[in-house]
Amino acid sequence: xNEAKQEILSRIEVALKDVPKTDQKPDIYSQQDYRRxxxxxxxxxxxxxxxxxxxxxxxxxxxxxxxxxxVMDASFAVQEVKNLIVPPGFPNDWLPDTIHPQHDNxxxxxxxxxxxxxxxxVTTCALAVAQTGTIILDAGTGQGRRALTLLxxxxxxIVRADQIVELVPEGFxxxxxxxxxxxxxxxxxxxxxxxxxxxxSRVEGVHGPRRLEVLVLNNK
Amino acid sequence: MQISLFITCFNDTLFxxxxxxxxxxxxxxxxxxxxxxxxxxxxxxxxxxxxQEETIPLVRKFVDVFEGAEAIVAPSASCVGMVxxxxxxxxxxxxxxxxxxxxxxxIQRVFELSxxxxxxxxxxxxxxxxxxxxxxHPTCHSLRMLxxxxxxxxxxxxxxxxxxxxxxxxxxxxxxGGTFAVKNAETSTAMLSDKMCNIKSTGAExxxxxxxxxxxxxxxxxQRQSSGVDAVHLAxxxxxxx
Amino acid sequence: MSKxxxxxxxxxxxxxxxxxxxxxxxxxxxxxxxxxxxxxDVVDELPDWEALREAGDAIKTxxxxxLDKYLLQxxxxxxxxxxxxxWARDAEEANQIITGLVKDKKVNEAVKVKSITTDExxxxxxxxxxxxxxxxxxxxxxxxxxxxxxxxxxxxxxxHKNRAEIRELFKEKLNKxxxxxxxxxxxxxxxxxxRKKFLNAKVGISGANFAVAETGTVAVVESEGNGRMCTxxxxxxxxxxxxxxxxxxxxxxxVFMQLLPRSSTAERMNPYNSFWTGVTEGDGPQEFxxxxxxxxxxxxxADEMGRQTLNCIRCSACLNVCPVYERxxxxxxxxxxxxxxxxxxxxxxxxxxxxxxxxxxxxSSLCGACYEVCPVKINIPEVLVHLRGKIVDEKKRNGGLKxxxxxxxxxxxxxxxxxxxxxxxxxxxxIARSGQKLFTDEGVISKLPGYLSKWTNTRDLKAIPxxxxxxxxxxxxx
Numbered sequence: 001x002n003e004a005k006q007e008i009l010s011r012i013e014v015a016l017k018d019v020p021k022t023d024q025k026p027d028i029y030s031q032q033d034y035r036r037x038x039x040x041x042x043x044x045x046x047x048x049x050x051x052x053x054x055x056x057x058x059x060x061x062x063x064x065x066x067x068x069x070x071v072m073d074a075s076f077a078v079q080e081v082k083n084l085i086v087p088p089g090f091p092n093d094w095l096p097d098t099i100h101p102q103h104d105n106x107x108x109x110x111x112x113x114x115x116x117x118x119x120x121x122v123t124t125c126a127l128a129v130a131q132t133g134t135i136i137l138d139a140g141t142g143q144g145r146r147a148l149t150l151l152x153x154x155x156x157x158i159v160r161a162d163q164i165v166e167l168v169p170e171g172f173x174x175x176x177x178x179x180x181x182x183x184x185x186x187x188x189x190x191x192x193x194x195x196x197x198x199x200x201s202r203v204e205g206v207h208g209p210r211r212l213e214v215l216v217l218n219n220k
Numbered sequence: 221m222q223i224s225l226f227i228t229c230f231n232d233t234l235f236x237x238x239x240x241x242x243x244x245x246x247x248x249x250x251x252x253x254x255x256x257x258x259x260x261x262x263x264x265x266x267x268x269x270x271x272q273e274e275t276i277p278l279v280r281k282f283v284d285v286f287e288g289a290e291a292i293v294a295p296s297a298s299c300v301g302m303v304x305x306x307x308x309x310x311x312x313x314x315x316x317x318x319x320x321x322x323x324x325x326x327i328q329r330v331f332e333l334s335x336x337x338x339x340x341x342x343x344x345x346x347x348x349x350x351x352x353x354x355x356x357h358p359t360c361h362s363l364r365m366l367x368x369x370x371x372x373x374x375x376x377x378x379x380x381x382x383x384x385x386x387x388x389x390x391x392x393x394x395x396x397g398g399t400f401a402v403k404n405a406e407t408s409t410a411m412l413s414d415k416m417c418n419i420k421s422t423g424a425e426x427x428x429x430x431x432x433x434x435x436x437x438x439x440x441x442x443q444r445q446s447s448g449v450d451a452v453h454l455a456x457x458x459x460x461x462x
Numbered sequence: 463m464s465k466x467x468x469x470x471x472x473x474x475x476x477x478x479x480x481x482x483x484x485x486x487x488x489x490x491x492x493x494x495x496x497x498x499x500x501x502x503d504v505v506d507e508l509p510d511w512e513a514l515r516e517a518g519d520a521i522k523t524x525x526x527x528x529l530d531k532y533l534l535q536x537x538x539x540x541x542x543x544x545x546x547x548x549w550a551r552d553a554e555e556a557n558q559i560i561t562g563l564v565k566d567k568k569v570n571e572a573v574k575v576k577s578i579t580t581d582e583x584x585x586x587x588x589x590x591x592x593x594x595x596x597x598x599x600x601x602x603x604x605x606x607x608x609x610x611x612x613x614x615x616x617x618x619x620x621x622h623k624n625r626a627e628i629r630e631l632f633k634e635k636l637n638k639x640x641x642x643x644x645x646x647x648x649x650x651x652x653x654x655x656x657r658k659k660f661l662n663a664k665v666g667i668s669g670a671n672f673a674v675a676e677t678g679t680v681a682v683v684e685s686e687g688n689g690r691m692c693t694x695x696x697x698x699x700x701x702x703x704x705x706x707x708x709x710x711x712x713x714x715x716x717v718f719m720q721l722l723p724r725s726s727t728a729e730r731m732n733p734y735n736s737f738w739t740g741v742t743e744g745d746g747p748q749e750f751x752x753x754x755x756x757x758x759x760x761x762x763x764a765d766e767m768g769r770q771t772l773n774c775i776r777c778s779a780c781l782n783v784c785p786v787y788e789r790x791x792x793x794x795x796x797x798x799x800x801x802x803x804x805x806x807x808x809x810x811x812x813x814x815x816x817x818x819x820x821x822x823x824x825x826s827s828l829c830g831a832c833y834e835v836c837p838v839k840i841n842i843p844e845v846l847v848h849l850r851g852k853i854v855d856e857k858k859r860n861g862g863l864k865x866x867x868x869x870x871x872x873x874x875x876x877x878x879x880x881x882x883x884x885x886x887x888x889x890x891x892x893i894a895r896s897g898q899k900l901f902t903d904e905g906v907i908s909k910l911p912g913y914l915s916k917w918t919n920t921r922d923l924k925a926i927p928x929x930x931x932x933x934x935x936x937x938x939x940x
Contacts, residue, residue, distance in 0.1 A: 005549040008705070008756050012530040015764035019527045028520045034513040034717065052730070106744045112661045112695060132723075132731035145745035146694045146736075150687070168731070169716035179677050179712050183543050183739030185746060190731040193687035195601045195649060203645040206601060206653055207660070208687030208734060227931050229881070233891050234924055236931035243935075255935050260881040266874060268828060270850030274878045281881075364830040393785045397827025399870065404474050404825060405916035410481050410789045411827070412921070440921030443906065 036173070038131070038166025042219075045130045049164045050216060052133030056191025058212040062161075065217050069096050072122070072156065075213055079154050085110065085121035087144025094158075095122075104144055115147055120154030121209075126186075128164040129171040134190045135159060135214065136171060138178065146185055155209040157189075161219045221251045221341075224289035226330070228299045229261035235432045241459035242295050242333065245346060248459075258285045264302035267310070269399050276314045279307050283322045291340065292330045295455045297362035297430045300332040305365060332362065333455055334430055338371040344378050350460045351381030355424035357415070357438065359431040360393050372430055372454055379457060385422040389414070396437035412441045419449060426450050428457055470818030473825040476794040483791075489624055490791050494782045500728035501779060501835070507730075508720070517717045519839040522773035525710060526763060532675040532708045533754065539678030543740020545750040552757050556702060557588035559753055560667070563700055564594050569664045572700075575682065575692045576600035577669025578776065579702050579755060581798045585667070596667060597659055599688035601652050608635040612793060656688065666692035666747065670703040671775070672718060673752070676711045679739045680752065683722060685732050693736055699747035704755050706763075706772040718775060721837035725777035758811035767848045771806050773838040778803075780832035780842065786825060795822060802832035806845040814853055823849035869913040888932070895926045 040048065046062065053060040063071050073096035076084070084099045086092075088106070095101055102118060104110045115121075124142035125135045135157050137143045149155055165171055178184060193208035223246055227239045246253050263278035282303070286292050294300050304327045311320035337343050356376060362368045376384050395401065395411025402408075415438060419427045427442070429435050432453050439451030480486055505511050525532055537547045550556035564572055572589070574580065574596045586596045586607075598607040605623060606612065609631055623631075629643040632651050641651060668689065672681040680701060682689045693699055709718065715737075723732045741750050762771050781787050781801035792800030796818055797808040805822040814820045823846045832842045857865040865871060880890035901907045907923040909915070917923055 002549060004551050004555060007551055008549055008754070008760065009530050009533070011756065011760035012533075012763060015760050016527065016529070018766050028524050032513065032517040032520065032717075034510040034517055034720075036716070056733075109744065116657070116661060129731075134731050139742070139745055146690070147746070150690050150694055168720050169713075172713055172715045172719070176712055179679060179737075179739065183677060183679070183742070185739070185742050186737040187690070188731065188735035188737075189733070190729075191733050193685065193733050195686045203649045206649050206686040206688070207599075207656070207691055229887070232931045233894070233926055236927055236929060236934055239931035240934060255932070257932060257936075258884045260884055260887045261877070263881075266878065268847055268850070269870070269874065270847070270852075270854035271874050271878075272847075272851045273855075274874065277878075278881055281883075360827070360829040360831075364834060391831070393827050393829035393831070395785070395827060397829070400824065400827045402913065402916045403870075404477065404786075405919065406474070406481050407477050407786055407790055407825075408827070409920040411785050436924055437921065440917075440923055443922040444908070444920065 034169070035167060036169045038170065040130075040166050042161070045164050045166050046161050046216060048166070049128060049130035049133060049159075052130065053191070053214050054133075056133055056212075058133075058191055058214055060214040060216065062216045062218060065220065068094055068158070068215065068217065071215060072096055073098055075156060076120075079120060079211065079213075081119040081154060083118045085115060085118050085144075085148055085152055087121075087123055087142055087148055089141030090122065090124065090144075091142070104148055109145070112147065112151065115151035118152050120156065120211075121148050121152040122156045122158070123149060124158050124160075125163060127171060127174055128159045129168055130164050130166050131168055132190055134168075134171065134188050136175075137187045137189065138175065138184045140184070146187060149187070149189070150208060153209055154211040154213070156213045156215065158215050158217060160217045164216075222290045223251050223253050224286055224292045225253055225255045226259065226262075226286070226292050226294040226299070227255065228294055228296045230299075231295060231432055234436065235453065238295050238432055238453040238455050241453070241456040242293075245455060245459040246293075248461075249341070249343065249346060254289075256285045256289075262299045262302045263310075264299055265398055267302065267306055272310065272313060275310050279310045279314070279323065280319065282307075283319065283326055286326060286330075287322075289329060291336070292326075293333055293336045294330070295333045295430070295453060296432065297332045297359055297366050297368065298433055300330055301361040301365040303327055303330050332366055332368060332430060334362075334371040334375055335366060335368045337458075338374055344374045346375065346378070346458050348379040348458050348460050349381050349462045350379050350457045352425045353383045353385060353423060354426045354428055354457065355385050355387045355419055355422045356390070357387055357394060357419070357427055357429045357434065358390055359429050359434045362430045363391060368430065375454070375458060376428070379460075382457070385424055387422060387427075388418045390418075394434050394438050396434045398433070401437055408437075409441075412437060416441050416445065416447065420447060424449060426452050426457075428452050428454050430454050467813070467815040470796050470816055472818050472821035473790075473794055473796075474821060476796055477790040477825075480790045480794045485624065486791050487789060491788055494788045497728050497782050501725065501782065504724045504728050504730060508724070514717055514720055515837055515839050518721050518775075518837055519773065521709060521714050521717060522775075522838050523770070525708060526706070526769055526772050529705065529708070529763060532710060533705055535675040536673055536678060536708050537754075539675065540673075540680075540740055540750075540752060541678075543678045545678065545740040545752060548751060548753045550753050550755050550757070553583035556583050556753050556755050556757070557585055560585060560700055560702065561589055561592050561594065563698070563751055564589065564665055565592065567665050567698055569594070571595045571597060571659075571663070572665040572667050573597050573599050573659055573663040573692050573696065574603075574666070575668040575684070575689045576603045577667075577702060578798055579669045579704050580667065583702070583755065583757060585702070597656075599656050599659070599692060601649060601686060604652055604656070605631060608632075656691075660688075660691040660695055663692070663696045665698045665700065666696040668693055668699065668701050670701050670707055670752070671722070672707055672709050672715070673703055674710075674712050674714070675708050677739055679712060679737050681715070682736045683719075683732055684734050684736075685727065687734055690734055690736055693738065694746045697747055698749040699751070701750070701752045702755060703752060704757075705759050706774075722775055722777055725775075725779040725835065725837040761813075762807070762810040765810065768806070768810050768845055770840050771803070771810060771845060773840050774803055774807065775838060777837055779835040779837065783831040783835050785829060785831065786827065795825065797822070802826065802842045803840070806842055806849060809849055814849075814856055820853050823853065888930075891926070891930055895928075898925055901925075
């Protein structure tokens, strides 16, 4: 065993000499009574999500899937998006004809510069949390690797209403299996990037996408 | 009720008027007050400054002096806080199980004055009269350690003639902190300066609190600045009549 | 032969200058008051805040009690996921490891996410000595780095600088001819400057907010996006983490990811949280190293009462409510960790031989505001008093003659004797009463000599009245 590791472990052992051997895994979890489950209805959850995302100064709309292409088209026009980054597995038939898609895929990944110079990226998501207006990405189908949602200045994210849970604990619980098995990189996005480093006054838009747009698809 | 007065070394020596007021108040409410002469100091000053070993004999003394008392009441949230929160720890440090047991039993019967009146005696109107504009400073021990809540305010609201005004930023520490007031005198003064500013902004004639330690510091500052505002202990206001 | 420990300035001495700096007082006063109120709002919103605090405390306490077990589990999990684990006993060892890893990549620049841990070990300086520039990418850290300054707050390191000061700095260092002092424009200037750096960086260095033993997942909590940049774009990522940051399970995030954002930036959730587990093919760094750092943490662990200090999740809520910090600012503490948590962590990490460090546990009026807001319920006042006890014990043992003549020591000894029985006590009262006559004028003492002048410099002192309470009581009952 590495010398440093050995020494640190033995320091810890000495430091914890007051801890009895019977102090093995006491059940600290069943006694905890913080809220693990919300009690809002499905519709209220979506409303809450939309409300919270809007508070972060992200653009958010609730639409039916049938309107999707049209709404995306309009948004891209407003945001002046021509070169659009598209992750692997993103439904191509959702894309309007007016944009120029740049598909990223594992065989030929786009370079950092290409991502930086694009006009924006579109993705789906893995899950969303209403309480905090959070979108969760796990690099799965339709979301792509992490750099895709980091470098472009505009991110359009499509969230299905049935992907939204109410509380933060519910969000984490849903990933327990996958994080233990595949261990994908997970990113929580709660609004566009910001800083409060200048006189503690919040300024939006530093390094991540400065414009975030969320489209919530109503359940069919 | 038989009430044993825990006067505190501080009040005994520097603020006997607070002790006298407390006696008059409790007797007016129909209770008998006793004063065990053997008491000296609860040991808070020593404990907080790091002289925890020296606190052990003081804990023993306190336990002996007040053995068998029905209710032990002090006009000092910080001293009561010391007894209730830290005496068990001192007994543990002394590794004395007998002492620890006695302490655990005793602390159930120790009270700060305003908490005692409102929570134990169930009294909010003590029949006082005090025709002045008063602002109340919740001392850190009463606010956070003992959690007296709004007991002092309820008592003050029932004092005839008294105009109660809320202190801005009331939860901020006044800067006393025991030896902190001398060891870190400049920072202590900066905190005091803001506290006095807030007091003056209320237009109050009197600033009151449950602890004379803080009032000594606040009053000392108010006086040095010739501010025209007095610092008066809660007990004295409650004891005051026409 | 024991090394003489370098003495740093005491808090009392340092604080003076900062208390007089009215710009600083205004900046910090405004900032802390604002965030205090915001925090209260987001915390009051949660009906289960106290339950979350209890849970946070329980999980952290449990973790410390079995720290070795969890660290071993963490190492195994990270290795299984394709990451590499290094152990560092102290700052020097950590710096050696990290410098070696960077040099292996044959680069002389690395991009860095804010990490107080790296400040603690002096990483930037160690890298610079090997010709490697560590570029700070957090806006505040960038400001501090460009100014050649030191951070003054755990969360908002440049809180001591206002917008005008920052504008001047950027104009000079980022070669800008025109620049307004609006925060938006300052942020934009930083963004453009750093963008280039991010796109070309080969090595990223970060800290970690948490690391999960059960899965090997490391978490970085941030607002600006530079954390994502540094942990996603370079080929190689090196993370430095204090050993106390390990948590048992993935699901513990249910608790900590509610406690942290609400306590630190007073938000329901901060903009970006990155959770990565080892290495993922085709996504992000293909080489990941984590350096597990001791550097005194096992000393803190060994102190049963002080151990709770390690529960800290670095939210800085305690700084924001501290009446002392609010007025003196962070630099007065002369430590990477300022404020209430700094006052207990620094002495335990560094030891008490440095009189500057030993002055920190006294930089508090014990008001308890910090304990009230600590999301993991660290009883900071209790640890402060405990450390004061250790300092006094140390002085008694090794202070020699000098300490025996310190005014405080003499005072405490005299009081002990006086309080021992009521006869002695009453005698002491009488002596004090007659002794004060020299200083008393109409019941007021306005000037005291020596050490006690620190009181009378700014406050009057009530003189001992002619009759003590017990004298009155005796008389009354005659």
